[in-house]
Amino acid sequence: MKFAEPLEGRKLSVLLENAASREAKLWKVYVPKKPSNQDTDISPAQRDEAVRWLADVHHQLKLYPETLCLAVSILDRFLSAIKARPKYLRCIAITCFFLAAKTSEEDERVPALRELVSSSKCGCTPSEVLRMERIVLDKLGWDLHTATPLDFLHIFHATVFSCKAVRLSGVLSALDRSQHLALLTQELLHCLSHNALLPVRGSTLALALVTLQLEKLCPDWLAVTADLLRKAQIVSSELIGCRELVSRCLSTHTASLPPNTVYICQPLRPPPPESCASLPLRRKPSTKRKVEQMDVDEYFDGIKRLYNEDGPQEGGSSPCPALQPVTMS
Structure with a gap:
C-alpha cells in the first residue's frame, strides 16, 4: 500500500508507534467483578452509569472529545488500582474529569472547580474534589499522559x-x-x-x-x-x-x-x-x-x-x- 506522501506516512507510523508504546506501558485491564457487598464494591453497571453521567456533564460544558476519553481512561485506571465504595464513585468520576480537562483543554476553557461541582451536581464539595485529586494522582504515579x-x-x-x-x-x-x-x-x-x-x-x-x-x-x-x-x-x-x-x-x-x-x-x-x-x-x-x-x-x-x-x-x-x-x- 503506497501513501500519497511518504513523509505523511512516516509521521503517522511514528505517532502510532509512540501511542502503542504509551498504551503498553500504562494500560491495565480493568475487569469489574460482581460486587459481594452492595455498599463496599462498585458494580459494572455503576461504573457504566458514572461514565454516562460524565458524558452528560461533558455535553453540557461543550468540551473537547479528548477530555471525556481521557477522563474515562483515568477513571478506569484508578478503579483497577484501588477498591472504592459506590458512595465515592461520583466524587472520583468528577475528579478524573477535572484532571482530564486541565490536561486536554486550553486554560481559558477549563471550568472553575466551584462551577463544575455546582453544575454537575456531583454531591461533593470543591475541597473534597481537591483531596480526591491528590489521591488519584498518587495512585497513578502522577502520569496521566496515556x-x-x-x-x-x-x-x-x-x-x-x-x-x-x-x-x-x-x-x-x-x-x-x-x-x-x-x-x-x-x-x-x-x-x-x-x-x-x-x-x-x-x-x-x-x-x-x-x-x-x-x-x-x-x-x-x-x-x-x-x-x-x-x-x-x-x-x-x-x-x-x-x-x-x-x-x-x-x-x-x-x-x-x-x-x-x-x-x-x-x-x-x-x-x-x-x-x-x-x-x-x-x-x-x-x-x-x-x-x-x-x-x-x-x-x-x-x-x-x-x-x-x-x-x-x-x-x-x-x-x-x-x-x-x-x-x-
Whole structure:
C-alpha cells in the first residue's frame, strides 16, 4: 500500500508507534467483578452509569472529545488500582474529569472547580474534589499522559485517508472526512460506557470501529484491514472478537452530525474503476521493530467464519451472532 506522501506516512507510523508504546506501558485491564457487598464494591453497571453521567456533564460544558476519553481512561485506571465504595464513585468520576480537562483543554476553557461541582451536581464539595485529586494522582504515579482510544482512532482514520490505493466507493470526498471522523467519535464515546469492552485495549477498539466503517465503504476493506493490523501489531483474533462486541454495543445507537453542521451539495460521481491495490502476503520486518507476520488468507478465513460464509452448518446456526449493521444518518 503506497501513501500519497511518504513523509505523511512516516509521521503517522511514528505517532502510532509512540501511542502503542504509551498504551503498553500504562494500560491495565480493568475487569469489574460482581460486587459481594452492595455498599463496599462498585458494580459494572455503576461504573457504566458514572461514565454516562460524565458524558452528560461533558455535553453540557461543550468540551473537547479528548477530555471525556481521557477522563474515562483515568477513571478506569484508578478503579483497577484501588477498591472504592459506590458512595465515592461520583466524587472520583468528577475528579478524573477535572484532571482530564486541565490536561486536554486550553486554560481559558477549563471550568472553575466551584462551577463544575455546582453544575454537575456531583454531591461533593470543591475541597473534597481537591483531596480526591491528590489521591488519584498518587495512585497513578502522577502520569496521566496515556494513549486513549480516540488517539488511535485519529491515527487509523488519517492512515486510511492518506493512502492513494484506498477508494471508498465515491461515498466520501475530502470535504466529508471531518464529518466521518465526527460520526466515528460519537460511536467511540458510546462504546466507552459499556463495561463489556473494558478488557479490550483502546487501540483494538479504535481499529474495530474504523474497520466496521471500511467494510461498508471500501470494496477491498479486508486488504486495508490486514495492513492496519500489521502496522498496529494487533492479533487478528482480538480484532474479530472486538468487532463483534462493538457491533452489539452500536446496534441500538444512531450517530448523527451536530445540529449546526453545514451541508455542501455536490453532484454524485461514479466510483473510480480501479479498486484498492492488493497487498503482498508477506512484508519484511523493519530493522527498528519486529512486526508480527500474519497470513492474510488466515485472517480472511477468520472473517468468513465470523460471517458464516464457509457454507451452511449443521442446524443452520452460525458459531456466533451475526454482526449488526451500523447505520448513520
